Amino acid sequence: MTKAKFLIFSLWLVFLFPILILIIYTVAGRWSFPHLLPESFSLRSFQFVGDNFSNITYHLMGSLIYSLLTVILTILFSILPASILAKQEFFGKSIVESLLMSPALLPVMTFSVGVHLIFIYLGLADNIFGVALVLAIYSYPYMMRSLIAGFRTIGGDYVNCARNLGATNFTILWKIEFPLLIPAIIAGGSIVFLISFSNYFLVFLIGGGAVPSFSGYLFPFLNSSDWSIAAILTLLFVLIPVLLFLLIDLTINRIYKRWI
Numbered sequence: 001m002t003k004a005k006f007l008i009f010s011l012w013l014v015f016l017f018p019i020l021i022l023i024i025y026t027v028a029g030r031w032s033f034p035h036l037l038p039e040s041f042s043l044r045s046f047q048f049v050g051d052n053f054s055n056i057t058y059h060l061m062g063s064l065i066y067s068l069l070t071v072i073l074t075i076l077f078s079i080l081p082a083s084i085l086a087k088q089e090f091f092g093k094s095i096v097e098s099l100l101m102s103p104a105l106l107p108v109m110t111f112s113v114g115v116h117l118i119f120i121y122l123g124l125a126d127n128i129f130g131v132a133l134v135l136a137i138y139s140y141p142y143m144m145r146s147l148i149a150g151f152r153t154i155g156g157d158y159v160n161c162a163r164n165l166g167a168t169n170f171t172i173l174w175k176i177e178f179p180l181l182i183p184a185i186i187a188g189g190s191i192v193f194l195i196s197f198s199n200y201f202l203v204f205l206i207g208g209g210a211v212p213s214f215s216g217y218l219f220p221f222l223n224s225s226d227w228s229i230a231a232i233l234t235l236l237f238v239l240i241p242v243l244l245f246l247l248i249d250l251t252i253n254r255i256y257k258r259w260i
Helices: 003-026 044-051 053-087 093-104 108-122 128-154 157-164 169-180 182-198 201-207 214-223 227-259
Strands: 028-030
Touching: 003 028, 003 227, 028 227, 044 053, 044 227, 053 093, 053 128, 053 169, 053 182, 053 214, 053 227, 093 128, 108 128, 108 201, 128 169, 128 182, 128 201, 157 169, 169 182, 182 214, 182 227, 201 214, 214 227
Parallel strands: none
Antiparallel strands: none
16 A cells, blocks of 8 residues: 555545544434443434434524525625725734734634624524624634635736726626636635534524524533434534535536536
């Protein structure tokens, strides 16, 4: 086995080993220290999913909706400043860029307390749009950094040619730059989606328990001693983003093949 293959195998082992443990836990009836394998097996966790399927789906859909809405909001927040920061040079640019990136550097507790008070005053608390908005404010630096790299990759030749042909700024953005920015949007959107989908504290604080989230549904089981149910819910928690990213990858590949 070559070094490259050994490295790839090691990485796969590192990433798949926790998943394997979770899979074993889903069918473990009793598994106590120091036993390496479960002492008994049970399908009780699968029965729990079947009995509570509608409730689980309800919370999964809630997390999926506000996470996708967060991705859309981060694109809207980031595309104009990313374009300016990528294309123009001006005095204090590094300071402006650092300030725009600051939400990603703030501790979530520090960030959330002040925002919560503002959201209550504006009537944005306890609803799904408020949850998506606070997640977008917290995570948009990841999208903006990705878009800045995307704009720099495109360069100015496409834009100059379009302007010479009489294209407006909106036409250039929508028909030229946006299609070329799709890889950058997917890269930034993947990070934003994962942050939003897995976030518990901001969703609970701004949503006030009124907004369904799978992280909020899962958290009590993680704190309990019922590891089999916690394991199967965690696997569902992992499965949704994986399936979504596979769907996006297949869709984008088909679109690019049609263009080619």
